[in-house]
Amino acid sequence: MKIGKTQAFIAAFTLSLFSLIPAQANSLVATSPISGSTTSTAPTSVAVTAQIALLEEGNEITVVDPAGNRVDDGTITVDQMSVSVGLRALVDAGIYKVSYILLTDGEDPLEGSFTFNFTSPNVIEPAPQPSPTQSAQSASSSWGTNVFVIALLVLAFLVLVGLSLYARKLFKNR
Structure with missing residues (x-):
């Protein structure tokens, strides 16, 4: 039985493919x-x-x-x-x-x-507890901040109302 060149090539190609598969x-x-x-x-x-x-x-x-x-x-x-x-x-x-x-x-x-x-964790020392005088000071300082923020919000609202009235007047005159 004679094997043709094409059949030999296909057999060699198939064998080479199997050798490429990694173990x-x-x-x-x-x-x-x-x-x-x-x-x-x-x-x-x-x-x-x-x-x-x-x-x-x-x-x-x-x-x-x-x-x-x-x-x-x-x-x-x-x-x-x-x-x-x-x-x-x-x-x-x-x-x-x-x-x-x-x-x-x-x-x-x-x-x-x-x-x-x-590495064993370092011993963490607890944070010192605030004294009553510190909390009283922070409450008074936050009051001033609250007043300032509220004043800014009121001012921003007034500017918004003024701008909307001005825009309404401009578009009405057109």
Whole structure:
């Protein structure tokens, strides 16, 4: 059986198209907190999102504080392509390391780690309460402002009435 040039070209073209289709390998898409970020609000969980749907069991995420102690609560939740773990209250400022092993059906495990920086929030001192003399002063100063604003509004109204009467007179004489 002889293969013509056209058939050979079509076969070669079809094979080259299949070689252009990228292999679907699992890779990391997103992390929460964002890898390398600095946050002053303690996160309550850490999440890692992959490119391919994850298996329900066998995934691992561990979070350690700057001293090397685990701060994750071990409760791992898988939601299709995302896996998360709850955190205990973060009290130490510093760099936290998140390590993960993600499993998918028919793929090699996706292993890796990332860090985020937690800066414990500064202690905010309450604002001083105003004394009674301060509120009395502000009430008297706002009274003068109120009178001024009301006077401006009355003046603006009188100008508006005057302009409307003048415009009426102009259009009436035409």
